[in-house]
Amino acid sequence: MSQPQAKFLKDYQKPKFQISHIDLDFTLAEKLTQVVATSKVIRQGNHNDSLVLVGDELTLLSVKINGAAAEYNQLAGELVIETSLDDFELQIVTQLDPEANSSLEGLYMSDGAYCTQCEAEGFRRITYFLDRPDVLAVYTVRIEADKQAFPYLLSNGNLIESGELDTGLHFAKWHDPFPKPAYLFALVAGDFDLLEDKFTTCSNRQVKLQVFVDKGNLSKAHHAMASLKKSMSWDESRFNLEYDLDIYMIVAVDFFNMGAMENKGLNVFNTKFVLADKASATDDDYHGIESVVGHEYFHNWTGNRVTCRDWFQLSLKEGLTVFRDQEFSSDLGSRAVNRIHAIKVMKNQQFAEDSGPMAHPIRPESVIEMNNFYTVTVYNKGAEVIRMMHTLLGEAAFQQGMKLYFERHDGQAVTCDDFVAAMEDASKVDLTQFRRWYSQAGTPQVDVEEHYDEQANVYQLTLSQMTPATPDKTEKLPLHIPFDVELVDVDGQSIFNKVLDFTEAKQVFTFEGLKQKPIASLLQNFSAPVKLNFNYSVEQLVHIMRFANSEVAKWEASVSLFSQSVWQNIDKLQSKQAMYIDPRILDAFKGVILSQELDRALMAEILSLTSANALIEQKSSVDLDNLALAREFVVLEIASGCEDELLAMVRELQNVDEASSRALKNVCLSLLLKIEKSYGTLAKAQFESAQNMTDSLGALTALNCESSAIRDELMAKFESQWAKTPLVMDKWLVLHATLNSGDCINTVLSLFQHDAFSFHNPNRVRSLIGAFAAGNTFEFHRNDGAGYSFLTDAIIKLNILNPQVAARIITPLIQFKKFDLHRQELMKNELQRILAIEGLSKDLYEKVTKALA
Numbered sequence: 067m068s069q070p071q072a073k074f075l076k077d078y079q080k081p082k083f084q085i086s087h088i089d090l091d092f093t094l095a096e097k098l099t100q101v102v103a104t105s106k107v108i109r110q111g112n113h114n115d116s117l118v119l120v121g122d123e124l125t126l127l128s129v130k131i132n133g134a135a136a137e138y139n140q141l142a143g144e145l146v147i148e149t150s151l152d153d154f155e156l157q158i159v160t161q162l163d164p165e166a167n168s169s170l171e172g173l174y175m176s177d178g179a180y181c182t183q184c185e186a187e188g189f190r191r192i193t194y195f196l197d198r199p200d201v202l203a204v205y206t207v208r209i210e211a212d213k214q215a216f217p218y219l220l221s222n223g224n225l226i227e228s229g230e231l232d233t234g235l236h237f238a239k240w241h242d243p244f245p246k247p248a249y250l251f252a253l254v255a256g257d258f259d260l261l262e263d264k265f266t267t268c269s270n271r272q273v274k275l276q277v278f279v280d281k282g283n284l285s286k287a288h289h290a291m292a293s294l295k296k297s298m299s300w301d302e303s304r305f306n307l308e309y310d311l312d313i314y315m316i317v318a319v320d321f322f323n324m325g326a327m328e329n330k331g332l333n334v335f336n337t338k339f340v341l342a343d344k345a346s347a348t349d350d351d352y353h354g355i356e357s358v359v360g361h362e363y364f365h366n367w368t369g370n371r372v373t374c375r376d377w378f379q380l381s382l383k384e385g386l387t388v389f390r391d392q393e394f395s396s397d398l399g400s401r402a403v404n405r406i407h408a409i410k411v412m413k414n415q416q417f418a419e420d421s422g423p424m425a426h427p428i429r430p431e432s433v434i435e436m437n438n439f440y441t442v443t444v445y446n447k448g449a450e451v452i453r454m455m456h457t458l459l460g461e462a463a464f465q466q467g468m469k470l471y472f473e474r475h476d477g478q479a480v481t482c483d484d485f486v487a488a489m490e491d492a493s494k495v496d497l498t499q500f501r502r503w504y505s506q507a508g509t510p511q512v513d514v515e516e517h518y519d520e521q522a523n524v525y526q527l528t529l530s531q532m533t534p535a536t537p538d539k540t541e542k543l544p545l546h547i548p549f550d551v552e553l554v555d556v557d558g559q560s561i562f563n564k565v566l567d568f569t570e571a572k573q574v575f576t577f578e579g580l581k582q583k584p585i586a587s588l589l590q591n592f593s594a595p596v597k598l599n600f601n602y603s604v605e606q607l608v609h610i611m612r613f614a615n616s617e618v619a620k621w622e623a624s625v626s627l628f629s630q631s632v633w634q635n636i637d638k639l640q641s642k643q644a645m646y647i648d649p650r651i652l653d654a655f656k657g658v659i660l661s662q663e664l665d666r667a668l669m670a671e672i673l674s675l676t677s678a679n680a681l682i683e684q685k686s687s688v689d690l691d692n693l694a695l696a697r698e699f700v701v702l703e704i705a706s707g708c709e710d711e712l713l714a715m716v717r718e719l720q721n722v723d724e725a726s727s728r729a730l731k732n733v734c735l736s737l738l739l740k741i742e743k744s745y746g747t748l749a750k751a752q753f754e755s756a757q758n759m760t761d762s763l764g765a766l767t768a769l770n771c772e773s774s775a776i777r778d779e780l781m782a783k784f785e786s787q788w789a790k791t792p793l794v795m796d797k798w799l800v801l802h803a804t805l806n807s808g809d810c811i812n813t814v815l816s817l818f819q820h821d822a823f824s825f826h827n828p829n830r831v832r833s834l835i836g837a838f839a840a841g842n843t844f845e846f847h848r849n850d851g852a853g854y855s856f857l858t859d860a861i862i863k864l865n866i867l868n869p870q871v872a873a874r875i876i877t878p879l880i881q882f883k884k885f886d887l888h889r890q891e892l893m894k895n896e897l898q899r900i901l902a903i904e905g906l907s908k909d910l911y912e913k914v915t916k917a918l919a
């Protein structure tokens with residue numbers, strides 16, 4: 067068997083043919099759905115090459131050119147059509163079996179409804195096509211199906227015709243006037259409840275808005291609808307972008323590989339990012355829905371109107387759209403808390419990817435399976451790169467750049483370079499060096515040294531940058547780093563706050579006229595996605611927590627304070643000394659709880675205390691067993707030191723019906739349960755009187771720190787209460803999967819048989835198996851390797867069923883470099899076991915071979 071081959075950015079070639087129009091005719095029927103695809107094909111330039119189309123898992127019934135049988139060859143995954151015509155009509159008839167499609171790519175069935183997922187390369191599972199983003203066609207789609215089972219027949223664009231046919235069938239015909247790449251095609255056929263509304267755009271056009279949900283869920287669709295309307299007006303006011311079709315549809319499906327998909331005019335969503343009511347969804351769920359609805363809506367311009375030339379350019383649309391959804395959430399809610407969430411994703415997940423075997427630049431240069439590159443690097447680091455441009459240019463010039471980008475490229479498939487060029491040309495800011503962010507993988511390390519000259523009243527910061535080698539490249543050049551610094555004096559007054567242009571390998575910044583040595587708050591607001599190395603003293607950190615202007619800087623200082631203490635205690639454990647916590651740290655955290663000024667959501671973030679995974683990302687190698695002990699010790703010291711204050715806070719916020727208060731209350735409750743099991747009664751009382759899911763789940767989460775009778779009792783209650791609501795049962799599965807108990811794996815294994823679980827549904831798999839591997843750090847990394855072999859068994863099972871999901875949940879197993887040799891060995895053995903299986907998917911092959919290389 068030949069091994070899967072990589073494709074390279076440097077080999078990009080323009081398409082030899084274009085398809086300007088395609089008519090798709092679907093006859094949906096059990097086991098044999100038929101697709102007639104009629105395309106207008108146009109040869110590009112002067113050549114005699116055959117037309118090569120791609121297809122996957124298709125049964126080919128016929129191929130015709132201008133109505134006559136065509137000459138063709140079927141090769142592995144390709145249909146090669148011989149013709150000398152320059153311009154012709156090509157008709158291809160294929161047959162598919164959506165019922166048997168468990169990969170959830172192409173046309174498949176979700177709970178009795180037909181739906182599609184074509185990004186990145188799923189359209190080739192529907193018909194043979196030029197399935198690449200730089201082929202943009204106008205789509206007309208006719209769908210025919212049984213009327214009773216599938217009353218709604220949906221596709222992109224506007225409905226132009228519909229009607230009844232004999233024998234219980236009906237049809238609908240849709241036309242999308244905007245040329246689009248195949249990955250934005252969508253079809254849905256099913257029976258739904260429908261929530262309708264409308265939106266009047268800035269130029270006074272009426273847009274019909276529709277949210278389709280499974281029968282019985284109508285009351286849970288309102289928040290998604292409200293979020294859509296907010297997204298539409300925000301994009302008009304902040305980015306001056308107006309919606310372009312007369313209808314916008316969202317369909318929520320239960321079987322979906324990711325969060326949602328921005329198909330033109332017909333978004334398909336994971337139910338997790340649509341359905342919500344107070345009883346069943348948490349405040350975080352509400353926030354997630356608003357942000358994902360926004361994200362997919364914003365793609366209409368950044369992704370759909372201007373799309374990617376090739377898949378290496380994915381960050382062109384994803385980095386930019388994540389930046390836009392982050393700004394949307396920040397304009398609507400707390401900017402600081404949203405920024406903290408984004409920073410956590412970067413530090414806890416993206417830094418891990420960047421230092422692991424799958425490290426890649428935000429614009430990757432080689433890819434085996436494209437689905438493996440929908441990553442925190444392309445998305446979140448991509449958004450950080452856009453954010454840095456925003457910082458360097460300022461909002462006004464950035465918006466000028468966006469305007470120029472759309473003027474130049476509306477209706478085109480372009481590159482990341484085209485985007486940067488528009489920003490550069492509109493702002494006249496030189497981004498030559500900045501472009502390196504697109505081609506260099508790895509997290510740059512910035513070392514900072516400070517020096518104060520008392521005589522001269524001069525303070526100096528010396529910054530050095532170094533990007534470590536990654537598997538793709540060893541040599542790295544200095545980057546253009548916007549480095550935000552605030553200097554605060556001993557009385558807490560801000561004396562300087564500016565973004566420094568840090569461009570050299572080593573650069574000295576001098577501040578004159580400072581009568582006292584200032585305290586520097588460095589890399590404020592995480593102004594660049596780098597690792598900062600600066601030896602802050604406890605005193606400096608405490609000062610920043612009290613006096614920094616930026617709330618994010620206060621949170622960052624609290625993370626450093628906590629982390630430093632954990633690392634020091636690991637040293638103590640290793641040298642057999644007693645553990646210890648500096649009383650100034652306790653005071654700082656107590657100060658947070660007692661603070662009258664801090665926003666409650668920010669207090670909740672600070673008191674969440676850095677997770678084990680986040681700590682692991684701070685170092686290149688970790689002593690995991692001692693990390694567990696040291697972290698536990700520091701958490702317990704802080705909790706015990708603040709016990710009275712925590713208790714008072716929980717009581718004070720008991721009945722405050724507001725999200726940030728709930729967040730703070732629940733964090734405090736979790737800390738109390740760390741101190742004393744008897745606080746379980748407090749959690750139980752909260753659970754029993756809870757008026758919303760945030761409070762019920764908050765109580766259970768707090769109890770989930772260890773096994774106990776109360777926990778078991780409430781878990782059982784929760785189960786019987788929510789047995790019929792899969793999205794809530796997912797939360798219950800996560801709780802089981804993240805219990806830090808030696809028995810966790812057995813519990814999880816037994817839950818494979820539970821009605822709430824299914825290997826076929828990605829949400830269920832992520833909740834039980836994904837949450838265990840990524841969230842239950844110490845059980846997953848058990849010294850005996852049981853966690854690793856449990857995950858491996860599950861991955862082997864998923865390899866055939868759903869390769870995308872399998873390749874996603876493997877992540878913690880390939881990031882083994884930081885751990886001790888014993889664990890590394892165990893993890894590598896499991897990877898070998900995966901490599902040896904027959905029929906290994908491209909997705910897993912790419913990740914496992916890179917990990918073992």
Ligand code: B3K
Nearest residue numbers: 185186326327328437440
């Ligand atoms: N563009 C889709 C992701 C498609 C992933 C394909 N494996 C959702 C989004 O980023 O908006």
Ligand code: ZN
Nearest residue numbers: 361365384387
């Ligand atoms: Zn996206």
